[in-house]
Amino acid sequence: MADEELVDPKLYLEETCKPKCVRPLRAYQACIERIKGDESGHKHCTGQYFDYWKCVDQCAALKLFDKLK
Amino acid sequence: MHRNMRNSFRWQEKPRMCYQPSDDLFYWKIHTKTPSFFSTLKQDAAAGSSSMMSLRALALIGASISGILSFGTITSADEAEHGLPAPNYPWPHKGILSSYDHASIRRGHQVYQQVCASCHSMSLVSYRDLVGVAYTEEETKAMAAEIEVVDGPNDEGEMFTRPGKLSDRFPQPYPNEQAARFVNGGAYPPDLSLITKARHNGQNYVFALLTGYRDPPAGVAIRDGLHYNPYFPGGAIAMPQMLIDGAVEYEDGTPATESQMGKDVVTFLSWAAEPEMEERKLMGFKWIFVLSLALLQAAYYRRLKWSVFKSRKLVVDAVN
Numbered sequence: 001m002a003d004e005e006l007v008d009p010k011l012y013l014e015e016t017c018k019p020k021c022v023r024p025l026r027a028y029q030a031c032i033e034r035i036k037g038d039e040s041g042h043k044h045c046t047g048q049y050f051d052y053w054k055c056v057d058q059c060a061a062l063k064l065f066d067k068l069k
Numbered sequence: 070m071h072r073n074m075r076n077s078f079r080w081q082e083k084p085r086m087c088y089q090p091s092d093d094l095f096y097w098k099i100h101t102k103t104p105s106f107f108s109t110l111k112q113d114a115a116a117g118s119s120s121m122m123s124l125r126a127l128a129l130i131g132a133s134i135s136g137i138l139s140f141g142t143i144t145s146a147d148e149a150e151h152g153l154p155a156p157n158y159p160w161p162h163k164g165i166l167s168s169y170d171h172a173s174i175r176r177g178h179q180v181y182q183q184v185c186a187s188c189h190s191m192s193l194v195s196y197r198d199l200v201g202v203a204y205t206e207e208e209t210k211a212m213a214a215e216i217e218v219v220d221g222p223n224d225e226g227e228m229f230t231r232p233g234k235l236s237d238r239f240p241q242p243y244p245n246e247q248a249a250r251f252v253n254g255g256a257y258p259p260d261l262s263l264i265t266k267a268r269h270n271g272q273n274y275v276f277a278l279l280t281g282y283r284d285p286p287a288g289v290a291i292r293d294g295l296h297y298n299p300y301f302p303g304g305a306i307a308m309p310q311m312l313i314d315g316a317v318e319y320e321d322g323t324p325a326t327e328s329q330m331g332k333d334v335v336t337f338l339s340w341a342a343e344p345e346m347e348e349r350k351l352m353g354f355k356w357i358f359v360l361s362l363a364l365l366q367a368a369y370y371r372r373l374k375w376s377v378f379k380s381r382k383l384v385v386d387a388v389n
Binding site for chain 1: 148173280
């Protein structure tokens with residue numbers, strides 16, 4: 001097998017799951033905009049980040065093992 | 070005379086065979102009126118003492134609002150603290166009668182040996198445990214012979230080193246916890262013998278952790294020496310990403326992508342923590358079936374014996 005380039009199916013699946021999770025992604029991006037000028041270091045977007053990745057994870061988890069041996 | 074006697078006995082309760090609710094003091098306690106918080110409010114209002122009522126009402130409202138608000142602050146701090154929950158992966162050995170993928174255990178052991186064993190011990194697993202599960206006896210003997218084990222004392226009272234045997238445990242990377250912490254910046258790489266049982270949702274958690282290294286969210290800074298992993302409680306883990314595409318060359322030629330290695334090593338770790346799983350599932354299925362039959366038999370037998378009492382008829386012969 002000429003598999004010099006190993007493509008991790010998880011990354012590929014996470015890319016394909018992005019359109020399904022647009023709403024939390026937009027919320028995360030809006031949060032980034034909101035805290036852009038913050039100097040105090042207390043503001044962070046962990047909540048929106050978790051919401052987005054939870055959505056992507058659930059979408060990708062269903063299909064990932066089908067792609068692995 | 071008969072009528073007079075009946076009138077004179079009126080205050081007596083009629084003879085009865087069974088329990089009456091009025092017997093129970095507890096019953097009386099519920100059904101008599103005891104003053105409650107709200108009724109005191111009404112009483113005060115009725116009595117015209119409006120100041121007392123508003124104080125009580127204010128106290129009630131204030132307590133409930135502060136309770137609700139404190140919940141709000143708690144949830145916002147908790148998310149990173151608990152870590153992102155791992156998704157549920159469809160492990161091939163998850164079903165009620167499913168066994169391990171033993172080829173995956175073999176690959177996972179290879180990943181452990183080449184990637185993880187330099188920092189993580191598995192001191193509860195012996196080489197002989199692998200025989201018949203992932204390797205043949207000859208292969209395992211050859212693998213064990215590659216390591217040096219301290220044994221002794223010999224007849225001269227000295228400790229000596231010898232090549233490993235099947236009965237030896239997996240080698241430890243560090244002599245003790247302090248050495249492990251010293252080399253790893255104060256963090257102790259935990260022993261992996263039981264890790265999938267020692268963490269909540271262990272199998273999914275370990276897989277998500279190993280394959281989940283990402284850039285931190287906006288506003289989160291991780292200090293030098295730590296790495297961001299959303300699944301790790303707190304988010305900052307000392308271990309760097311270890312599973313990288315192509316890190317291991319599998320014996321059977323499977324492409325060693327990050328998620329493939331993650332799946333195999335978690336299958337290996339699940340086997341290490343629960344080697345009895347396959348036998349347990351078989352036994353469980355068999356005995357649950359047998360006990361359900363026994364339950365049906367026992368239920369029939371109980372009802373057979375009790376039918377005598379359940380079909381009994383009582384005759385009350387009372388003079389009133």
